[in-house]
Amino acid sequence: MLYAEDELDGQALVRRGNLRRALQLVFDNSGSETRAGIARATGLTAATASSLVAELIDQRLVAEVGQAASTGGKRATVLAIDATHHLFLVVVLRYADAHAALIALDGSSIYEERIVYTSEDRDQVIRTMLGRIANRFGARLLAAAVQLPGATDGRVVLESVQLEWVDLPLADELSELLGAPVLLVNDVDAEAVAETIASGSSGGRRLFLHMGIGVGATVTLDGEPEAGPHARMGEIGHVRVVFGDEARACPCGRRGCLESAASMPAMLGPGFDEGMDAAQVRALIESADPALLAGGAIALGRVITMLTAMLDPGEVVIGGSAAGLGEEFLDLVRAETELPPSGTVRVSVRGATGGIVSFAGAAQFALRTALGVRWSAAQLAE
Incomplete structure (x- = not known):
């Protein structure tokens, strides 16, 4: 399969890259792509494009599904993703x-x-x-x-x-x-990758925050999560952001962590479950203490302010179960980020796009x- 690259030589790596380019074209145009179309899009010869397609068919990744409309000559064979096996x-x-x-x-x-x-x-x-x-x-x-x-x-x-x-x-x-x-x-x-898919935009740097049982974050660059050397990028839920009498106990055993203020259970109570839909979350909001929602928004806004000052993202997207909180909650977060620190710029904050599985x-x-x-x-x- 295409993922086995450990011992490929230079020529084999080039072919593997061309196979991926051809396969992506079929993914993008399943049911309408042709061998000639792949040759045109990649700049490869017709013979090479046909050879690539033959290999993809042999691996049961691509299938022939009919013929294209006639353009005056022999009708081209239409290609589609083979969804019958893998x-x-x-x-x-x-x-x-x-x-x-x-x-x-x-x-x-x-x-x-x-x-x-x-x-x-x-x-x-x-x-x-x-x-x-x-x-x-x-x-x-x-x-x-x-x-x-x-x-x-x-x-x-x-x-x-x-x-x-x-x-x-x-x-x-x-x-x-x-x-x-x-x-x-x-x-x-x-979730950050899902947002890239749903929004149809993968360019630039984006700060993505998840709100659910816990709170986490990641940064994507051109649609790909950036990874640190310790694989701990975005583990912000247990950073202390609330101090003094307002600091609440956190499940980790400390007090004042972001998760103790801005997680969904912290704001809506122990009845929250990540399997809830937006309507169920809204029902919990109606009975929640407004002070807890405001406190969570303030804590989250503080963290966003610090992270955007450091990372300079193009935008901030809040996902997870936050969709159920609605624009009212996002407005509270935006209010906390309204005046950025000197030398920085205000970055837009929005909810996740949604609409995909x-x-x-x-x-x-x-x-x-x-x-x-x-x-x-x-x-x-x-």
């Missing part, structure tokens, strides 16, 4: 539940499963679900992406406060269970890692 598994892990989805190459979900668990039975319940999926779909799995709250280097869960995991080699464990490569993805990084970001990570291509928002629409 699958990606996406697993979104949260504090009390998980959502698994099997995604075909055209971005469609062919199977989904949700589970709930406690901290005592979580590991076994997750592995039991994945065992069922592996038994049924294992022969078709191309790769898997596991989205989780916490720091990860893609192979190891370095630390997850919510899941109580530290230095857990989860990717290797699940890869053995599934019989396919597994990539671990930080939940905020996945909840697992879109992790799915994109899996696709890009395995095949080096991307889906569009239309292919991952809700």
